[in-house]
Amino acid sequence: MSDNSQESKARNLSDRLYRGFSLLLLLCVSVYGAIELFFTINQLFNIEERPLYIMGSHNVMALIFGIPVFLLFAVAIVLKELNMLHENLLNAGFKMCGFLFIAMIATRIIYGGFFLDGYLEKHGYSYCGPMTAPKAMAMEVWVSDPGYCLEASRNVSSEVRDWLDAQMAAGVRPTPEEAEQKIKQLAQAYQARFNRF
Amino acid sequence: MRPPHSSGYANLQAEKVKKVQRQTQIAHALEHHQTTLVVMSPEEFIEYALNVKKLHGMTEQASRDWLSAVLDVHGDLQQKWQQHDHQIQFISAFTASGMDAAALGVLARDLQRSGNTFATFQVRYFQGKPHIVFEGYPGLRKHLTGTRYLAANPKVVSMGIGKLGAANAIKTGFVVSVIVSVAFHGLDQLMNDQRTWHHFVGGVAADTIYAVAVSVGSWAVVAGVVGSAAMMAIGPILAVIAVGVGLTFIALYIDSHLQLSKNIAVLLEECEVQLNASMDNVRQVKSYYKSDRIGFLKKLFSIPDIRLFDER
Numbered sequence: 001m002s003d004n005s006q007e008s009k010a011r012n013l014s015d016r017l018y019r020g021f022s023l024l025l026l027l028c029v030s031v032y033g034a035i036e037l038f039f040t041i042n043q044l045f046n047i048e049e050r051p052l053y054i055m056g057s058h059n060v061m062a063l064i065f066g067i068p069v070f071l072l073f074a075v076a077i078v079l080k081e082l083n084m085l086h087e088n089l090l091n092a093g094f095k096m097c098g099f100l101f102i103a104m105i106a107t108r109i110i111y112g113g114f115f116l117d118g119y120l121e122k123h124g125y126s127y128c129g130p131m132t133a134p135k136a137m138a139m140e141v142w143v144s145d146p147g148y149c150l151e152a153s154r155n156v157s158s159e160v161r162d163w164l165d166a167q168m169a170a171g172v173r174p175t176p177e178e179a180e181q182k183i184k185q186l187a188q189a190y191q192a193r194f195n196r197f
Numbered sequence: 198m199r200p201p202h203s204s205g206y207a208n209l210q211a212e213k214v215k216k217v218q219r220q221t222q223i224a225h226a227l228e229h230h231q232t233t234l235v236v237m238s239p240e241e242f243i244e245y246a247l248n249v250k251k252l253h254g255m256t257e258q259a260s261r262d263w264l265s266a267v268l269d270v271h272g273d274l275q276q277k278w279q280q281h282d283h284q285i286q287f288i289s290a291f292t293a294s295g296m297d298a299a300a301l302g303v304l305a306r307d308l309q310r311s312g313n314t315f316a317t318f319q320v321r322y323f324q325g326k327p328h329i330v331f332e333g334y335p336g337l338r339k340h341l342t343g344t345r346y347l348a349a350n351p352k353v354v355s356m357g358i359g360k361l362g363a364a365n366a367i368k369t370g371f372v373v374s375v376i377v378s379v380a381f382h383g384l385d386q387l388m389n390d391q392r393t394w395h396h397f398v399g400g401v402a403a404d405t406i407y408a409v410a411v412s413v414g415s416w417a418v419v420a421g422v423v424g425s426a427a428m429m430a431i432g433p434i435l436a437v438i439a440v441g442v443g444l445t446f447i448a449l450y451i452d453s454h455l456q457l458s459k460n461i462a463v464l465l466e467e468c469e470v471q472l473n474a475s476m477d478n479v480r481q482v483k484s485y486y487k488s489d490r491i492g493f494l495k496k497l498f499s500i501p502d503i504r505l506f507d508e509r
Contacts, residue, residue, distance in 0.1 A: 018417065018421065019421050021417055022417040022421040023421075025414055025418065029443070029444065029447050032450075033443075033446075033447055057450075060450070062446065063446065066442075066443045066446060069440070069443055070443060073418050073440065076421075076422045077418075077421045077422060080421065080422065085422075087317070090422070091432065094428070094429045094431070094432035094435055095315065095429075097435060097436060097439050098431075100439070101435070101438065101439045101442070104443075129279070132283055133283070133453065133456070133459075139453040140283075154391075158456065158459070190391075191391075193466070
């Protein structure tokens with residue numbers, strides 16, 4: 001009998017730890033998503049400061065509806081812990097989750113497909129494929145001068161961005177010729193490393 | 198002496214015939230699968246290809262035109278890949294969620310036929326085993342035509358119903374993500390001349406790490422909520438899709454800062470360089486040992502070079 005009660009206590013404890021981990025994960029993910037969203041919106045609002053390049057994403061705005069999905073699950077976990085998660089409440093949560101998911105996809109289509117490119121082009125920025133990492137959801141890069149976007153920067157995009165950041169911090173706007181020279185130099189350094197194999 | 202028409206003799210003869218037939222089959226198989234391996238430099242290969250075309254009746258000019266056309270197609274393909282590689286990976290990252298969404302669509306349509314898309318199910322125990330009992334009219338449904346199913350029924354699990362269905366959807370999603378990642382990075386290496394095996398291994402390793410993280414996270418969240426006695430039938434699979442897509446978004450945003458695949462590739466490059474340097478040292482030691490064994494052993498065991506008598 002005492003063995004059974006000890007076993008059920010241990011199970012309760014592991015369930016609670018499990019739920020605690022899930023809750024922590026959901027909260028961390030929500031906070032991180034909110035920060036990412038804040039920086040993206042902030043960058044778009046401060047576009048008049050004319051940074052040398054803009055790192056954004058066609059997908060990030062979908063998090064406006066993605067974060068409430070995480071929070072919904074966090075609330076469900078808390079309610080379950082308090083034994084207050086009834087069938088009707090759970091089903092209402094699932095329905096809300098479905099609608100938020102549809103809204104998330106719709107936002108991605110409207111913002112990423114129709115708004116972002118036009119907005120940035122209107123402010124003189126052009127999309128730079130070679131500086132965008134070949135990864136799903138990778139932050140995409142738009143440059144203020146098409147001269148900053150060279151095919152040679154494909155394998156050294158982070159180094160090029162670091163250099164542009166340093167130039168911006170020093171208050172210098174490099175000319176396309178200077179950018180070309182620097183990008184070629186960085187690409188040659190990469191090529192030298194690549195040629196070792 | 199064995200009598201010539203006994204059954205034992207007949208068996209022996211049959212075995213002999215079978216043995217001969219098997220040997221003939223093996224000989225044929227070996228003959229068909231014989232392959233000649235020729236190692237060529239790129240220049241030799243191009244020359245070989247041009248010669249083959251000439252043997253087929255092409256003129257010198259025509260064979261050169263054919264080669265430049267082939268190379269142009271390859272160049273175009275490379276350019277198109279480089280233009281659209283991140284869009285391809287965006288699609289590939291959500292292949293697993295797309296498959297789950299397809300399963301959700303089939304389930305929702307089936308439930309709609311029986312009266313309500315948001316129909317619930319209940320977990321009831323019959324003969325000590327958990328069964329899933331659906332709300333609505335089973336006769337109107339196309340796939341779930343039974344009144345009740347065992348919770349571990351493959352049809353129910355494959356449609357993502359219940360806790361087992363959710364676990365199955367997450368597991369399948371993980372496997373699909375890894376397969377798609379290997380295919381993507383393999384193609385990326387073919388299409389981009391500057392990609393090496395380091396990028397391939399780094400990319401697949403990073404994708405696998407993120408797939409594990411997303412799968413574990415999705416399971417932790419979904420299992421924390423799903424699992425009560427009664428709930429909406431489409432709930433678990435919907436939860437898997439919504440949480441899975443959300444966590445994939447977050448994981449990939451984190452990666453755009455961490456650049457895990459790139460860092461793993463750089464680490465592998467450095468390891469290879471260090472390994473090559475170590476191998477060079479080993480080779481030097483080996484050649485020193487071969488050229489002067491006594492000197493090598495003296496150096497190895499720090500034996501002083503004592504000369505008792507002057508050799509002069």
